[in-house]
Every structure is written in structure tokens, then in C-alpha cells.
Amino acid sequence: MQHCKIVCVGQNYRAHAEEMRSVPPAEPMLFLKPSSAIIGDGETIEAPDVGRVDHEVELALVIGRSAHRVREEDALSHVSHVAVFNDVTARDMQTAARRAGNPWTLAKGMDTFAPMSRPVPLSRVKDVHDLDLELRVNGEVRQRGNTSDMVFSPEKLVVYISRFMTLEPGDIIATGTPEGVSALQDGDRVEATIPGVGVVRNLFRRV
Numbered sequence: 001m002q003h004c005k006i007v008c009v010g011q012n013y014r015a016h017a018e019e020m021r022s023v024p025p026a027e028p029m030l031f032l033k034p035s036s037a038i039i040g041d042g043e044t045i046e047a048p049d050v051g052r053v054d055h056e057v058e059l060a061l062v063i064g065r066s067a068h069r070v071r072e073e074d075a076l077s078h079v080s081h082v083a084v085f086n087d088v089t090a091r092d093m094q095t096a097a098r099r100a101g102n103p104w105t106l107a108k109g110m111d112t113f114a115p116m117s118r119p120v121p122l123s124r125v126k127d128v129h130d131l132d133l134e135l136r137v138n139g140e141v142r143q144r145g146n147t148s149d150m151v152f153s154p155e156k157l158v159v160y161i162s163r164f165m166t167l168e169p170g171d172i173i174a175t176g177t178p179e180g181v182s183a184l185q186d187g188d189r190v191e192a193t194i195p196g197v198g199v200v201r202n203l204f205r206r207v
Contacts, residue, residue, distance in 0.1 A: 004170040006033040006114060007161055008058075008087055012151050012176025024151045028160050031104050033087075033174075037114035041200045045190065046112045046207045051092030053184050053204070056177035057135035057143050057192040059128070060085035061154055062119045067167040075158035078167065081119035082128065084200045085174045086135070086192045088113040091183070115190075116172070117198035125196055128154055133178055136191045145178025 010029035039045070047053045064080020087108070094107035122128065128147065135143040152160070157173055167173075184190065188204040 004035050004168070004172055006035065006037070006172045006174060007165075007167075008033055008108065008174040009152070009157060009176040012157075013145060013149050013178045014151060015145075015149070015179035028152050028157055030161065031108060033109045033114050036111055037109055039112050039115050039202065041115075041117055041202075043115070043202060044112065045086075045088055045115060045184075045202045045204045047088075047090070047110070047184075047204070048207055050090045052090070054089045054091045054181045055135055055137065055142065055184055055190055055192070056087035056089060056181050057133045057145075057194075058085040058087050058174045058177050059083075059131060059133065059147055059154075059194060059197070060116055060119075061158070061173040061175060063167045063169055063171040063173070065169060067158055067162040070159060070162050072155045072159050075155035076122065076128070078158060078162075079122050079154070080169075082122055082125055082197055083119040083172075084117040084192050084194045084198045085172070086115040086190065086200060086202070087174050087177060088115065089181075114174075115192070115200045115202045117192075117200040120197060131194050131197065134193045135180070136193075137182070137184065137188050139189075142182050143178055143180035145180075147175070149178065150176060
């Protein structure tokens with residue numbers, strides 16, 4: 001996955017859109033993270049002095065075969081694996097960029113800002129539309145949600161994204177986060193879990 005693209009979906013859970021003082025978008029809201037942001041279980045999230053940094057637990061879809069303008073009924077056949085994803089966000093930077101009408105790239109794409117569990121085959125997952133998501137910080141539950149609450153389903157996301165950009169094997173779609181995002185403090189231990197999919201645990205450090 002070293003040269004993959006990470007296509008992220010913003011505000012794909014209604015309650016999260018509300019906590020961000022927004023309304024759910026009429027179409028998927030997309031942004032990209034570079035592959036250099038990916039880290040695995042046990043590695044350290046390193047954030048420079050950029051103000052508030054938040055966690056965001058998400059389900060990641062990993063593309064197994066090229067997808068270009070696919071139909072909804074075929075969409076999941078292009079997904080080979082799924083994983084737990086943490087869309088780490090420099091929130092103050094993102095907020096300033098949004099107010100100025102500028103892209104969010106830097107706020108989302110710093111090194112280590114894409115922790116992801118080891119992918120598991122989609123075939124092992126009972127129902128991708130009914131998966132519990134949970135994130136704990138130092139053992140305290142901060143986020144809980146279920147993929148059934150997505151505004152746009154995994155299939156609809158693959159259809160929409162592949163309409164505009166070809167998804168290649170190894171590419172990742174981060175499907176959005178439920179409500180409960182909060183700030184991380186230096187030394188926090190972050191654990192994002194989706195039962196039946198995996199867990200990604202990371203230490204958060206200011207550098």
C-alpha cells in the first residue's frame with residue numbers, strides 16, 4: 001500500500017455532521033490523504049505544534065480490483081479487504097482552512113495521521129452495513145457508532161468515487177466517522193476497534 005491513494009469521506013454520519021455544526025452533504029464530501037500518513041498497530045501518532053488534534057474512528061475499504069464507473073450492484077466486488085482506520089485531524093488547522101475556503105490537505109495529511117489495522121478479507125465480515133465502531137482514549141470510550149448510520153453506504157461511495165477517479169488495487173476508502181470526536185493530549189493511548197474487523201492501538205505524541 002506504499003503508493004496507494006486514501007480517499008476519505010467527510011461528514012458521512014449525521015450526528016458527526018451536527019457536532020461539526022454542519023448538515024449532511026447532498027453528495028459525498030471527499031478529500032485525500034497521502035500514503036505516507038499510514039501507520040500500523042503499535043506505532044506512534046506524532047503531531048507537531050499545530051493546536052488541537054482529534055481522533056476519528058472509521059471503517060476502511062481496501063480496493064482489490066480496478067474500479068471505474070462501476071454500478072452499485074457490483075461495487076463491493078471491487079473491495080477485497082476492510083480495516084479499522086483513524087482519520088487523525090489537526091482540527092484547529094482544518095477549521096481555519098474551512099473558514100478561509102482553503103483545502104484541508106495539511107490538516108488531514110501529516111505523517112502518521114492515518115493509523116490503520118491490518119486489513120482482513122471482506123469475505124470474513126458478516127455484514128459491512130452493520131458493524132460497530134468504537135474508539136477509546138486511555139480506556140475511556142469517546143466514540144461509538146454503527147456503519148448502518150452512514151449517510152452514503154459503502155456501495156454508494158465506491159460508485160460515486162469511481163465515477164470521477166479510477167480506484168486501483170490497494171487504494172483505501174475511509175468511510176467517515178460517527179459522533180464523539182475529541183482532542184488528544186500528549187501521551188494519550190488511542191484504541192480504535194471494529195469487532196470482526198480489527199483494532200489499531202497507537203500512542204499520541206507531540207513532537
